[in-house]
Amino acid sequence: MSVTAPSPVIEVRGVSKSFPGVQALSNVELQLGQGEVLAVVGENGAGKSTLMKILAGVQAPDRGEVLVDGKPLKAFSVEHALDRGIALIHQELNLADNLDVAANIFLGREPHRFGLIDRSRLHHEADHFLKLVGLDISPITLTSTLSIGQQQMVEIAKAISVDARVLIMDEPTSSLSHRETEALFAVVRDLKRRGVSILYISHRLGEVKELADRVVVLRDGHNAGELQRDEISHDRIVRLMVGRDVSQFYDHRSHPAGDVMLDVDRLVTSAHPGESVCFQIRAGEVVGMAGLVGAGRTEILESIFGISPSLGGRVRIAGREVSRPSPQESVANGLGLVPEDRKQQGLILSMAVQQNLSLVNLFARVAAGCLVHRRYARELAGQIMDRLRIKTANARQIVRDLSGGNQQKVVLGKWLAIGPRVLLLDEPTRGVDVGAKHEIYRLIEDLAESGVAILFVSSEMEEILGLSDRTLVLHEGRITGELTRAQLSEEAVMQLATGAAGQTAMPAFGEIRSQTSPAENE
Amino acid sequence: MKKVLGILTLLIVVCAFTAWQSEHFLTSYNLQNLTRLTGLFGVLGIGVAFVIITGGIDLSIGSVIALTGSLLPYLLVKQGWSVPAALAAVSLMSAGIGLAHGLLVAKMNLQPFVVTLCGLLLYRGAARWLTADETQGFGAGYDGLKWLASGTVPLPGTGGFEIPVPLLIMCGLGVLAAVLLNLTLFGRYLLAIGRNEQAARFSGIRTDRIVIAAYVICSLCAGLGGMLFALEVRSVQPAGMGNFYELYAIAAAVLGGCALRGGEGSILGVVIGTALMRVLQNAISLLGYPSQLEFAIIGVVILLGVLTDEIVRRLAAYRHTRYQTRQSAD
Missing domain, CATH: 3.40.50.300 (P-loop containing nucleotide triphosphate hydrolases)
Structure with missing residues (x-):
């Protein structure tokens, strides 16, 4: 031994x-x-x-x-x-x-x-x-x-x-x-x-x-x-x-789910061209998406947001059909994506906090004609920084010099500026310290409470278990199960994520699969 | 191998078309010229392939040709150096240029494009200044040297066709390069670095040295090419010698299956790519297309070549994923 x-x-x-x-x-x-x-x-x-x-x-x-x-x-x-x-x-x-x-x-x-x-x-x-x-x-x-x-x-x-x-x-x-x-x-x-x-x-x-x-x-x-x-x-x-x-760390509140805000119907992504996914997310819901590396989670978020093209399927945001998702369309419909790699995809590191915060909103409200409306941008930045408690000396600080947690808050803040209806979060707390993590979780809860529909991808089991009202589990491009909060456990998620559910005859999974099948056949 | 087959087919099609349209194409005079130029340009392509496989680029080849091409006659004729001394000095200088590029890229982390772009300007300027922009020639002597560029070796049983020496030089070099790339540790590391430099570094490979060696090989080939071109044209104009040759070399390498993102390449492909470029140029003049269109036609053909390649690759990737998803579904 x-x-x-x-x-x-x-x-x-x-x-x-x-x-x-x-x-x-x-x-x-x-x-x-x-x-x-x-x-x-x-x-x-x-x-x-x-x-x-x-x-x-x-x-x-x-x-x-x-x-x-x-x-x-x-x-x-x-x-x-x-x-x-x-x-x-x-x-x-x-x-x-x-x-x-x-x-x-x-x-x-x-x-x-x-x-x-x-x-x-x-x-x-x-x-x-x-x-x-x-x-x-x-x-x-x-x-x-x-x-x-x-x-x-x-x-x-x-x-x-x-x-x-x-x-x-x-x-x-x-x-x-x-x-x-x-x-x-x-x-x-x-x-x-x-x-x-x-x-x-x-x-x-x-x-x-x-x-x-x-x-x-x-x-x-x-x-x-x-x-x-x-x-x-x-x-x-x-x-x-x-x-x-843990119970203190994830202060989970359940919110009454409202109307369907995001309706994804038979979406096919380039990562798994042979598979399609269907799911819906309601206002006030926090839905986790679990799966192994390569299960195609990021690609689903990116296809909904429109940054990478989908190969088929329909996306409806707040009841409105989006025929060809594109980032421009998504912003107009109030759908935001907090990407996996914040340094590459989420921020312009060499620019100031204020400039990053007003990036999404620039053409909606911040710009007066084609000139940047500086005063509005400054006020907006101030509001968001207060709300998210972004710790910087001032709004002109360069984003590169912030800690991981504060950087992530800036990415989130970018989307708060458009008053989002749906937020897609890809690994929202990767590389973030415990304190900031706690604050991000609270922010997610707050947003859900105010009626935002939230879909988040996470590879951290704790996060999936602690945050989500409902969990979708992916295996190689397919949704292999959907777990309610009562059904949620580390073992259940892992079984579904490794595709083991199809092979082992566990009664619990039969249950789960039969629950998802109506959605898949829709 | 599939990639090489594609470009080989294209080469054969262009050759057949030209032979059908022009009776001059298959004359031994024309073929000799064609293969001589293929040999000369092939030397450059083989060199640049090594740099491209690391994910780099060398834009300075044409200027290195100008510098070495003017320096050889300058040292021999104007300075009266002996042949071995002049050859050694010019080769050493070429290696030194490659070493400088490699050090700047691997140790200083400068971008290959920028480093060799500066080289392009620097060596051209140096060649023109050194020779006061005067045309350099070899005069009457140096027959042995000239034979390397314009000599031929008779090929019995072909009715007068003689193999140009540069083609033989390129073949020798090509075999050496293919062995180096495919059978040795160096080649293996080169391919690994080109695809995933981090993986190579984490495997304990001294990636710096490999990258530097690639640039040295490239510049050495350019230097050798420069000397051969100089001996072939006999009179070297420092301002015009070798202009655009780096682009010919890069185009041939890309046509031959070297990916500019690194990690892929075949010496045989580069040689066939070079041959295709030469045949195209030959066809343009034989078939009476306006010579002003030369660049445009070559540009379009290269574009079609890489476009086809990309489409084939995507189709294959698509089929692969389809196949895999079907397998996992079963």
Whole structure:
């Protein structure tokens, strides 16, 4: 069994790291024993990924040190970390999809003679590692033809092939199916038996409970606490993560649902041309949309908003048919989208808060003729900043210099300026600190109370569970289930999101499916 | 491979059409000229393919040709250097230019477009200043050198057709480049960097060095091309030599399947692309189209080529997703 060895394989001492506007880590401590599976949990923006990047040599800390086998790491580079036996499996896929699977597994470490790649050995060895992770594909398969889950398993095969003593897994199951997840767990247990230490980052507390010997919780870049194997429970982890009881954190109020504000009928997106989705959202409703990476959630929001074209279907906003959704039309109809990537899609980072806030509204009201109505823009900015409690010196501050939470409030504020009827939020609290998160949740509740229909996409289970009146679950472009607040649980969402509901004969899912089918057949 | 087949078909169609319309096309004089120019331009295309595969671009090729093309006769004739010394100096300078580009792109993070655009202006200016804008020639001697550009090797059994030496040089270079790209670690890393630089870096590959090497290869090829072009035309005008040649090279690489976003490319494709460009130009003059239209016709053909390619790609992607969704539905 797992016992923290007398001298840890990895010891993190007082590590701090800041990025412009964000203190990502402050004075973080961590120890990892040999053959130990240590789960590192925390909300998005808690600093987990930064810590892992430092351990893997991708980034250097501002202060503090990392000891491997009792000796400090002198340089922070990927090569150096690999030399010391530390390998990182990335959260985002990091494969060159123009190359075959074998090439990706051994990228940078190809068997070669005189600079020529030894293909037969390469393929032979790759085959071995593919079998090890339970992936039944040929090593010469082109990576771009694999599903996202399979690509993730290739990443894992790649990390294992390094023969690492410490393996860092950053959300390895975020896009895996149930079966693939099981295969991964088997691999993890096998590695542990062979004395490999594993740092396991996950949002899925069920996985943490199943795998981890110990849990370290980070909150806003600090050590928030630690749980031993027998202390690990869902509630305890969450309490450490958010710093208070969940019931207080998500102050869920139910609102009387009004008229149908958003009616999506047989919408087909480019991500899954073979599937279509149907759903309705009423005024005052907060509807969550859950699913794995690649389920097509973002594409649905973008197609409704009209930024990416839909391949078919109808969208009605407040009873009015939108024949060809476009951002211009959406703004005119009072539908706003808070996009997933706020820095790229949500904000113009080099412009001031005030200019960003009046961007959407510019041609509706802020502009007098073709000149910007400065006084109106300033007043508008002032109102929104007060309402959202955006913390800046003044409205002329450049958005780039704000914290993640304040930036996100500016994106939301942009849409408040048009007096929205429907708001689509894509990962509304990604990379936002706990305090700001709480405020954004409250704002969402306030908006719903005032009659706005809200559809939000989130990969954070806590958020889905805490916020939504109703939850739509997607699997590979299809709505596999709809859960009311009473039916909502982490397990139910995961089953539907991994498409397991169709295969396992669980009575609960039969129920759910029969509930959704009328909408789908409509 | 499919990509190469498409462009090869286009090449054959254009050749067949031209041969049908003009009896001059298949004469050994015309074919010799055509293949000589294909060889000369092919050297440039092969070089730039390496840079394009990394996701970069080199706009300075034409000016490097002007600089190396004027420098070779200048050093030999005006300065009286020995042949090996002059060749070594010019090659070294070409490599140095590539090294500078690579360092600026990989270490200083400047955009390849900007770096090589500045190079385009800089080397042209340097060539004109160095030679005081005077035409440079080789005079009567240097027959061995000239043979490299204008010599031929008889091909028995073809009724007088002789293979131009530049074509042989390009073939040799092409084989070398294809081996480098497809069989070596360097080539593998080049493709990986072009598609996903971050993945390559996270795999412990020294991406900087690979990128720098690509620019060095490109400029070396441009320098070699410059010397060969100079030996072929015999009299080099620093102001006009090599104008637009970078665009020919880039167009040939793109036609041959190099994606400007990086990560894709085939040496055979580049060679066929170069041949297509040359045949088009040849056809325009043989078939009596107004020569003023030359650029316009080439432009339209390239556009059609890449357009077809994009449409085919989209169709394939669409079928792929259709296939996958049907599979998962079953």
